[in-house]
Amino acid sequence: MHTDNIDSMRMYRAKRDAAHVFVKTKYTILGFISSGTYGRVYKVEDSSGNLRAIKKFKPDKEGEVATYTGISQSAIREIALNREICHENVVSLKEVILEDKSIYMIFEYADHDFLQLIHHHSQTLRCPISTSVLKSLTYQLLNGLVYLHSAHILHRDLKPANILITAQGQVKIGDLGLARLSAQPLQQLLLGDKVVVTIWYRAPELLLGAKHYNSSIDCWAVACVLAELASLRPIFKGEEAKLDSKKNVPFQRDQLLRIFEVLGSPNEKEWPSVVHLLEYPSLRRLDPYPNRLFDWCQSRIRSQAGYDLLRLLFMYDPDRRLSAKEALGHAWFTEDPLPTANAFASVSSNQIPPPRRITQDDAPSMSMNLVHQTGNNQANAPGGNGPPFSQPPQPTGSTQSKLSGSGGLGDERAAVYVPQVTTKPHTNLRKKQRLG
């Protein structure tokens, strides 16, 4: 019936297929960075030698084709928001590729993140992060957050593991997978996702079952992150009460107690609307605590202005809590030491954390042509997935050999789906970032 069109469509399709950029042709995979509920992250290099991070979303639970229900909401949100934004303190999305039902998001690469920096100081250096670095990181974090909030984007999952730092000491807010627009919500934000924000960074109004919330939940998380940078451990390290079998959200008693131990119990005078919250009756049954934040800050922040900023970001009443913009104008940032554009400007090079660790043996689903990094921990090559080839010791940019000399590049189209194996112990550090 449509014979005359078939040829032209075939030509069109051939042309389109030829133009399709395959992830593995365009990017050389340097190693595996981390995995999470969403999928996996790899460090890659493009043909010009630019480093990138590829986030590969799981097509779905492996092997269970029947449950595949299309591209995930999380990927959609992250792509939709990332495509519309551009700021020096927010990780930028370079490209999106769809292949074999998997979404690949290609981001700019950052060598460090807050969690890694905290570990570096607590485990390796065994000394606190200097005030100069602490302040610069906080300033840039707030600067990125002001941008997101001005675009009516709530991040909803700020925590050390999601806040990256480039080798040049620039903070990049990452992982917009839970983020969403907040301007004039037509439906309660609660209806969409019952639980947002990793428990240690979750604002009290969320813990108490608020149906409506706003950008101030991100500011609470910033305060938690600032406190964690200053003390090298989470300030409110509570145990999460899990959802019950009916998916009801339980009362987060332990997490609230951790908060009250430092900030004191909230009262109706400083937070009038608390009486309307769902869990208010449960809250009243808890023992009262005094506010100890000032003492907490004595040994950790060592600045009156720093204490004041933390106090204002930790306001119980979301309406009185400092906004990101107000926080950016806080006096702490105008007293010495001043924040620097390169957060590591004041740090000697041997104190800067080493670049993000990548591994070679844990990347089965993208291991077609893994490149072994010289000088790095040479783990076992994945068997049967094509010949890995070694990479000459490289000044940056010498990528020709990788692209043209490969025998393993030929058959990406036939990419076989290899089920993922469980994460190896050496990725423990990164695994902690996603709770629940």
Next chain:
Amino acid sequence: MSKHNQWLVTTDSLQHYPSITSNEPLEKILYDLSRGVEFLFRLGTSLKLPSPALFTAATWFHRFYLRYSLHDFHRQDVAAACVFLATKTEECGRKLRDVAKVYHSKITGLDPALILSDSKEVDQYQASILMTEEYLLQAICFDFTVESPHAELVDLFVACPDDRAVQDYAWTFAHDSYRTPLCVLYPPRVIATACFVLAQYIAQGPNSLPLDSRISFSPPSASLPTPPSHKAPSPDASRLAIEFFVLSETDVRDVAGECSYFLLMNEANDIIDALAFLLEYYSVQDLDLHPYISAIARVGYLGPSTVLVDS
């Protein structure tokens, strides 16, 4: 943004729709596309989606067929995939199974409540939605954020809050604009302006100021005969949409430092073309089936620039 929008094509390039064949000319393609959007709206309405999700889905639908052929992808599959994807981007999630059930019910006329979730047909519809979704994602280049003329209309309504009839007409025309490829031809502001001008023209009935004079960027000269009626509409009101358009465009231009009369004339032609497109759509509808659009269908206006039909 709209200035360098990769999603806008020229009217001439509609002749190169991938769907066009020797026995299926452009007119047939446009007809099928309008049927596809009709189906899309019906699906979305049954799923109780908010209107913006429908506009987004309909825009993707048109963008999709700029790249793929109706012969390879059935309009109903594409419509359902657009709706399903829009529920995810517009934060109004619906289960795939529910979309598939409503899809099934629209095709068979069955009551969705009577359709079994695990029926073979529902499984098939789910599979085709998912298959199509993949092509859709690539066709629309993951460009999820879409603007609609309705958002522009809201601004216009704020500027003239009182005339409910005009607002209702304009809103409806903007809906119907998705039954034509206008959203891949002109930016939302141009379409909104065309809808508003047409709405005023229709709402004012037989004594209405001619469409041409409503659109021209210079006000009608004083020597022109005024309509022979004591309740002649105020020329100011009739030009509200255009003035508003010029104002907001000039805003943009001034920032870019390239405000010029010439550019505005191009915009004027775009508005006229968009209007002509819309009127042409109404003029070919079956008036026996839809008698309520006869007043609009009769306008049959064709402006100075001729559109589309090359016969």
